[in-house]
Amino acid sequence: MSGGTYLGMPAFPEAAHEAVRNQTLRGNLRHATHTIRAKRANAVAEVSDWAELREAGKQIKDHTLRNLDTYLVRLEESVTAAGGTVHWAADADEANRIVTRLVKETGESEVVKVKSMATQEIGLNEALEAEGIRAYETDLAELIVQLGEDRPSHILVPAIHRNRGEIRDIFAREMGAWGRPAPEGLTDTPAELAEAARLHLREKFLRAKVGISGANFMVAETGTLVVVESEGNGRMCLTLPETLISVVGIEKIVPTWQDLEVFLQTLPRSSTAERMNPYTSTWTGTTDDDGPQNFHLVLLDNGRTDTLADEVGRQALRCIRCSACLNVCPVYERAGGHAYGSVYPGPIGAILSPQLRGTGSEIDASLPYASSLCGACYDVCPVAIDIPEVLVHLRERVVQGGPVTREGAKVVVKPAKGHAAERAAMRAARWAFSRPGALRAGQRLASRTRRFHPRTLPGPGRAWSDSRAVPTVPAEPFRDWWQRTRGGNQDRTQDGTRGGAQDGKDAAK
Amino acid sequence: MSSRDLILARVRRAIADVPRDGTPYERAFERGYLREHGNRSVAQTVDLLAENLADYRALVHHCTAGELAATIARLLADRGSASVAVPAGLDPAWLAATEVTRVPDSAADTPADLDRVDSVVTACAVAIAETGTLVLDGSPDQGRRRLTLVPDHHICVVRVPAQVVSSVPQGLERLDPARPLTWISGPSATSDIELDRVEGVHGPRTLEVVLVSGE
Numbered sequence: 001m002s003g004g005t006y007l008g009m010p011a012f013p014e015a016a017h018e019a020v021r022n023q024t025l026r027g028n029l030r031h032a033t034h035t036i037r038a039k040r041a042n043a044v045a046e047v048s049d050w051a052e053l054r055e056a057g058k059q060i061k062d063h064t065l066r067n068l069d070t071y072l073v074r075l076e077e078s079v080t081a082a083g084g085t086v087h088w089a090a091d092a093d094e095a096n097r098i099v100t101r102l103v104k105e106t107g108e109s110e111v112v113k114v115k116s117m118a119t120q121e122i123g124l125n126e127a128l129e130a131e132g133i134r135a136y137e138t139d140l141a142e143l144i145v146q147l148g149e150d151r152p153s154h155i156l157v158p159a160i161h162r163n164r165g166e167i168r169d170i171f172a173r174e175m176g177a178w179g180r181p182a183p184e185g186l187t188d189t190p191a192e193l194a195e196a197a198r199l200h201l202r203e204k205f206l207r208a209k210v211g212i213s214g215a216n217f218m219v220a221e222t223g224t225l226v227v228v229e230s231e232g233n234g235r236m237c238l239t240l241p242e243t244l245i246s247v248v249g250i251e252k253i254v255p256t257w258q259d260l261e262v263f264l265q266t267l268p269r270s271s272t273a274e275r276m277n278p279y280t281s282t283w284t285g286t287t288d289d290d291g292p293q294n295f296h297l298v299l300l301d302n303g304r305t306d307t308l309a310d311e312v313g314r315q316a317l318r319c320i321r322c323s324a325c326l327n328v329c330p331v332y333e334r335a336g337g338h339a340y341g342s343v344y345p346g347p348i349g350a351i352l353s354p355q356l357r358g359t360g361s362e363i364d365a366s367l368p369y370a371s372s373l374c375g376a377c378y379d380v381c382p383v384a385i386d387i388p389e390v391l392v393h394l395r396e397r398v399v400q401g402g403p404v405t406r407e408g409a410k411v412v413v414k415p416a417k418g419h420a421a422e423r424a425a426m427r428a429a430r431w432a433f434s435r436p437g438a439l440r441a442g443q444r445l446a447s448r449t450r451r452f453h454p455r456t457l458p459g460p461g462r463a464w465s466d467s468r469a470v471p472t473v474p475a476e477p478f479r480d481w482w483q484r485t486r487g488g489n490q491d492r493t494q495d496g497t498r499g500g501a502q503d504g505k506d507a508a509k
Numbered sequence: 510m511s512s513r514d515l516i517l518a519r520v521r522r523a524i525a526d527v528p529r530d531g532t533p534y535e536r537a538f539e540r541g542y543l544r545e546h547g548n549r550s551v552a553q554t555v556d557l558l559a560e561n562l563a564d565y566r567a568l569v570h571h572c573t574a575g576e577l578a579a580t581i582a583r584l585l586a587d588r589g590s591a592s593v594a595v596p597a598g599l600d601p602a603w604l605a606a607t608e609v610t611r612v613p614d615s616a617a618d619t620p621a622d623l624d625r626v627d628s629v630v631t632a633c634a635v636a637i638a639e640t641g642t643l644v645l646d647g648s649p650d651q652g653r654r655r656l657t658l659v660p661d662h663h664i665c666v667v668r669v670p671a672q673v674v675s676s677v678p679q680g681l682e683r684l685d686p687a688r689p690l691t692w693i694s695g696p697s698a699t700s701d702i703e704l705d706r707v708e709g710v711h712g713p714r715t716l717e718v719v720l721v722s723g724e
Contacts, residue, residue, distance in 0.1 A: 032704040052541035059538035066527045069520045076513075082687070088513040140710060141701035157701050164702055190702040194710050201711065206620045206659075222686040232658065232697040232712025239654040239689075240620045250516065255534050257686045261678040262542070268640075272700045275561060276640035276677075279712060280692035281654075287689050289616045290653040305519035311526060408519040 009341035011366035016335035025336050028163045033327045039273035040324060040380070046275070047265065056262045058384040061318035064220075064253050065308060071220040071253045072299065078223030082285020084295040089247075091302050091407075096127035098298050099212065099245055103133050106243050106294075108209045114227060114237045115139035116214025117321055118247045118300055120152060120343040121356075124212070135212065136178075136204050138233035140197050147174040153337025153345060155323040156271050161336055164188040175200050201233065211237035211292065215248045216320065217263060218297075221256045224284045225297070228267060228277050238281050244292035249300050251308075251317040263320060266382035270322035303356030309405035312393040316351045318383040323348075325377035325387060331370055340367065347377035351390040358406055358413070359398050365416040368394035399423060421460065443477035450475065545675035546639055554638045555669045559720060561641025565695025566708050567716040573723050577666065581630060582606035584664055584717055590627035594656050598649020603630065603666065614652040620659055628662040629713075634690075636667045637680040641695065643667065643718065644680060646688040654691055663713040665693070669720045 009015065019025060044050050064071055076086045089095035103111055111128070113119065113135050125135040125146075137146045144159035145152050148170040152158030159167065168188040175182045175196070180203060182196045213234070217226040225246055227234045238244060254260065268277045286295050308314050326332045326346030337345035341363035342353040350371055354364040368391050377387040397404065399422060401415040415423060432439045450473045457465040482488075510518075549557065559569045572580045585593060585607050592610040604611065612618075612626050632650035633643045643665050645651045657663050667673065674680050684690060697712030708714065 028703070036700075036704045047546060049542040049546070052543075056538060056540055056542055063534070063537040066524060068524065069517050072517065072520065088511070088516050090512045090515050094512060138711075139701070140699050144701070157704055159701060160704065167702060190699075190705065190707040191709065193702055194699055194707050198710055202624070205711070206624055219686065224686045230697070231699045231701075231710035233710070235654070235658050235691065236711055239658060250520075257681060258678075261681050262540075264681075265677050272706070274565075274694070274706075276637075276642045276692070276694040278565070278694050278696065278698045280690075282686065282690040282692075284687050284689070287647065290647055291655075291689055299516070301516045301519065305516060305523050308520065309523035314523075405523065408515070408522065 009361075009363045011362045012335075012339055012341070012370040013366060015339035015341060015363075016331075016370070019336045019339045020334050022336075024163070024166075025161055026334060028161055029333055029336055031163075032157070032160050033333050036273055036327045040270065040327065043269040043273040043275065047269070050266075053262055053266050054382055054384055057266055057320075057382055058318060060254060060259050060262060061383055062315075064255055065251065065314060065317055068250065068253070068308065071255060072250060074220040075218055075223060075253055076299075078219075078221065079285060079297050080223075082223045084223065084285040084297055087296060087298045089298050089300050089302070092122035095122050095247055095298055095300050095302065096124055099124060099247065100128060100131050100133065102243070102245050102296055103128065103210055104131070106210050108133075110134040110136065110204075110208070111210040111212050112136050112138050112204055112208040112237045112241065113142075114211070114213040114229070114234045115142045115158070116212070116247065117155060117343060118214045118249050119212065122247070122300070122302060124247065136201070138201050138205070138237060139229075140194065140231060140233075143197055143201070144170060147171065147178065151338055152343060154326060155321050155344065155346070155348070156326075157323075161338070164190060164193065167193055171196050171200075179204060201236075205233075205236040205240055208237070208241045210243045210245065211241035213237055213244065213246045215246050215252055216267065217260060218248055218253050219255075219257055219260065220253050222284055224257065224282050226260065227281045228264075229280070230272065230278045232279055235279055235281055238283065239291045241292055243294040243296070245296045245298065247298045247300055249302075250304055251319075267320055267322055270320075270324040270380070270382040303358075305408060306358075306405045307352075307355040310355065310393075313351065313355050313390050315385050316348070316355060316390060318385055319348055319352065320383060321348075322382055324380040324382065328376040328380050329371075330374065330376070331372060335370070340370065342367075347371060347387045347391075348385070351385075351387055351394060354394055354398075358404070359394070359416060360413070365398045365418075368392075368398060440477070440479065444480070446473045447475055447477055543676075544678050549638075549675065551670045554675050555673055555720065557675075558636055558638035558641060558667075558669075558673055559718075561638065562643075562695065562718050563641075565641055565698075567641070567695050567718050570717065570719045572719060572721055574721055577603055577719065577721050578606040580719055580721075581664060581666075584719075585609050585628055585630075588628060588662055588715070590662065592626045592628070594623065594626045594629040594652070594660055596631055596650055596652030596656060599630065599632065599652075600650065614656050616653075620655060623655060623659040626660045628664060629656055629660045630664045630666070631657055632666050632668075633672060635680050635683045636669075636673045637675070637677060638673055639676050642677075642680070643693045644684060645691045645693065646684060647690075648688075654689055657691065657693075658712055661713050662715045662717070663693075664717045664719065666719045666721055669722050 141159040154160040171182040215225040216228045268274045332346040350367045398416045399419045634646035696716040697710045
């Protein structure tokens with residue numbers, strides 16, 4: 001697929017190594033994630049039935065995924081009946097071609113965009129640029145990223161890695177080249193920065209003829225699309241242009257209107273820690289004399305059906321992109337979003353990117369390891385995605401290879417490079433554990449040579465033992481001790497306390 | 510094969526392991542969550558709405574039906590507005606006490622025309638107390654969606670307690686998904702700078718809510 005992988009992206013450990021040395025970045029991330037963590041906890045504590053809402057959200061999404069073909073067809077029918085046109089895109093290239101054609105058919109050469117993960121994922125802006133169409137990002141954080149020729153580093157707040165001073169500098173330097181320049185003497189107070197964005201984008205909204213969006217939810221029963229936002233840029237893009245094109249992943253469906261009652265409670269509290277976000281827009285096809293008169297929905301696969309084919313990994317498709325898991329993750333807080341080499345950073349990105357793109361590249365094979373498996377992401381997930389479970393599952397895939405689905409076809413992937421020592425160790429362990437005689441001989445040999453064991457490991461093991469004590473091998477293997485003393489019954493010293501050679505610390509004296 | 514057929518075929522293969530027991534949607538999962546949070550009297554629900562609106566920086570005003578025209582006139586005067594956008598079906602009595610120039614909601618106007626209007630006055634479809642949310646559904650007394658988007662000052666009238674519900678589930682029950690809906694919880698805001706909330710970006714930066722009782 002195109003657009004999804006940043007070219008030349010090094011594996012996570014190398015990228016993270018660079019990032020953690022950047023003091024400004026670490027300060028910015030620490031400040032932002034700690035601010036939102038405490039607020040989210042308060043917002044969640046306000047509703048007494050959070051656990052039940054979370055469970056219902058999980059079950060609604062699971063039910064939808066188990067019947068996804070039925071609901072996709074129903075959605076197509078209802079959107080069409082309401083005056084919209086539905087397009088299907090198997091991959092990023094096809095989606096980009098469809099959108100480019102639709103924009104060209106309007107005769108326009110610029111579009112305004114609402115922040116959308118799906119269009120980031122497929123690299124739509126670059127594809128439009130190549131065809132001479134300029135896409136203006138209108139979300140404040142996306143604007144900061146676009147003006148700074150930067151990459152997004154967070155699902156909800158793509159410019160989370162920038163502090164107010166850096167944002168001021170970017171606005172003052174770059175806005176003029178894109179349209180209305182930043183006001184003279186712009187300071188770094190957030191209110192002034194927001195005002196500068198308002199003035200800069202106003203003229204673009206008022207003249208825009210084509211808007212491009214994603215959607216947070218699509219209701220199969222009614223054909224309704226939902227966009228949840230804060231600034232009003234979404235409302236501008238969804239209502240002022242004559243043509244609206246929405247690119248949405250096929251997993252964003254919910255069956256009925258009523259199902260929104262769950263997600264409109266859990267999403268705002270999980271993402272921005274608000275009871276409700278400032279603006280939510282819902283629309284069903286087109287409405288005469290109100291809003292865009294042409295509405296196109298592009299349903300995007302791009303690796304989602306491959307993800308759906310994985311019995312463990314498919315739960316990642318429940319994700320509603322709230323980004324709570326990023327905000328609590330100790331690895332994300334230190335490494336930042338760019339190290340993940342994907343528009344989906346953080347814990348959810350570590351399980352989503354290697355499934356949408358496969359584990360073929362170095363960065364994707366390293367992502368399942370970008371975690372300490374602490375489980376904080378699972379605790380906060382409003383649709384209960386067991387991210388650690390999927391991470392372990394994907395690590396197994398990377399090390400062992402095995403059958404997966406790629407572009408709809410079942411293939412067998414080879415074990416990834418760089419795990420040869422681990423595989424050799426596991427093979428040796430399997431061999432030894434299935435041969436009791438060899439295991440016993442090996443254990444005895446280890447016990448007898450214990451005086452000569454090094455305190456730090458040689459070779460690649462050194463890094464591990466730099467900060468950890470190498471376990472001491474006991475003077476007598478456990479199984480020998482058990483056999484000799486019949487389970488400890490004949491191994492009592494005269495004063496009645498239990499002795500025995502299995503206590504490595506004593507024996508080592 | 511069309512991409513539509515290709516994607517649907519991929520979906521069916523991907524979920525081939527899942528037993529299709531034909532469980533209907535209605536029985537597929539438990540809705541164990543609450544229809545509303547807490548036990549409140551009608552008056553307390555209205556108070557909660559006012560409290561939550563104010564918490565997100567909406568300016569909340571209370572008045573009786575008889576005082577409504579004077580209240581709206583005062584708000585427009587305090588703001589210094591010279592013009593006000595008016596939905597086609599707005600009760601003319603609401604604006605009876607003001608001399609401010611009316612700009613009727615018209616399909617012929619461009620967004621730039623609307624950008625020159627100072628204020629807008631509308632009704633709403635429903636208000637949700639627990640979240641401090643006003644929902645507009647494009648009815649004649651609320652107008653086209655852009656009417657409440659482009660002007661920088663929005664005065665929204667809520668009839669209490671008739672239009673107030675406690676919770677999001679109760680709000681959705683009252684709404685028609687076929688209509689284009691705008692859910693508004695406080696004025697335009699952003700959390701994009703250091704994940705801290707700042708009011709005032711593209712939507713109306715001032716949201717005034719008039720809770721009008723007794724008709």
